[in-house]
Amino acid sequence: MSSLSKLDGAAPALERTDMPRPPTDTPRWRVSERALPYLVLLPAILVLIGLIIPFLIGLYWSLTDYKLTSSVDKQFIGLANYQALFTSAGFWNTVRVTVTYVLLVLAIELPLGLGVALMLNRQNRIVKLFRAVLILPLMMPPVVGALMWKSMMTPEGILNYLLGQVGIAPSQWLGSLGGALPSILLIDIWLYTPFSALVLLAGLQALPKEPFEAAMVDGASPWVSFRTLTLPMLLPFLIIVGTFRGIDSLKIFDLIYATTQGGPVDATNTLAIQAYFEAIRWTNFGTAMTYSIILWALCYALAFYFIRRWRRAMNQ
């Protein structure tokens, strides 16, 4: 490339003409048009390679009996880790907990977010102010949201007190087998319903006005125009919310680590939590990576499905 800049430097003789040339203080590298994009992308691609290499190493570990604290070197054992997991009740429990969680998150946060979006889709000063309030849970660390609720979910805490005021028996919240997952779900709803509400609100505000006016002239009820106009036109936005919330709840870690760490027993033990403890607590890096790779495959499949749905929705 230095020779190119030399060629460039040989040009001053021509510079005396009145050609309008913008002043430059940097040498002008003449890179071929075709190589330029790759050259500019090189640093970003290096970062990408830096992320892909550990992933590939981890993928290999999932095919070994790697245990960090073992004195024997790791052995390649093929798919034995996967086989062991597919026949273990503990693994299927993590799958059941994780999938239940994802389905509940989607089933609650999508409709609730849509409801809040419809509620905020008005031109009104109070309503506008509360749109800004919605971002507060979204901007804080999930760990903070979890700790806030944890402080309210203690046996003598404010939530049980308020329940008592309306005559409901106190709950164990995060401490009980049956209550832990719904409690975490409640925190999740608090943290992330604003996300679906804000995205769907942006969707509502982008809707064209004419179809709705036409429907009103035709005497369609609000419910009919909501079902036949609003919902179909909102589909791309619903899919985006589904993608983000679906995948983020599939790989949920922070919220559970800060509250129950998978307990009581294994009532809230998701794939990510189990992968973490396999690695960090028990140094079973082979098994930990097997859990991680399975989780990764599920995330990938879900992303693939949602992106295809999204493209189809955008083409309509």
Add this chain to the structure above:
Amino acid sequence: MTRGRTWTLGNVAYWICFVAFFTFTLFPLVWVGLMAFKTPVDVLAVPPKFFFTPTLDNFRQVLSQGNFLNYYRNTFIIAAGAVSLTLVVGTPAAYVLARHDFRFKEDLAFTFLSFRFAPELVVIIPLFVIFQRLNLYDNYLGLILIYQAITLPLLIWLMRGYFEDIPKDIEQAAKVDGAGWWEIFSRIAIPLVLPGIAAAAVLAFIFSWNALVFGLVLGGRETYPVTIALLGYMGYQSVDWGPMAAATLITIVPEFILAFFVLRSLVRGLTFGAVHGG
């Protein structure tokens, strides 16, 4: 539509839902905000106290005892470092992805995006071993590098959209005038997307600030971020609720202020550019 407030059934139902939802959203913030100013006795009082004599002891304790300020500084160094590196590496990349056509362009763009949706542990668990060998474990540089997994996909996808939003004519005209790639990029494109860059940088900073698992696995005593310090207030037997609440406020208030400046771009940022407006 009639202006003003008519107390129809629908209207009453609307405001009941409105108040209910925002009570739900605001109550934890208010309650924990109050907790930060309570004495240990008031925190544990039964029935819970809404009115009490406020104290700053919790803040004093958080700021003077333990390592909270160190963790706070760690988070700042890591998040600021990660965002700076991402700006340098990612902005030109985003521009090229917006403006040039080349082979594997979309594949490359989606590979960046895929790290937003991949479970972090898939990369972090191997790095736990690799970083120890490379002396990057419990090290600012190591964490800044791995935080690229948070900041780089966001910046590239967001900035790509902002670059695509500028009309091509200006750049074409500059090219006809003989401006080189770097000149067009740095003197024409960049100034036009500055608000977008600011929004992307602020969001990337907030996401880095909020992260837990990277620091949990790859950080150590020297580099733990503030999210881990917060978890530290939960002991095995008891929880220091007051100091925890105070530390929580110190952690999130700067974020709220930052977010307020980029309010208009938040939805776009949160969806990695997929949804405009909001």
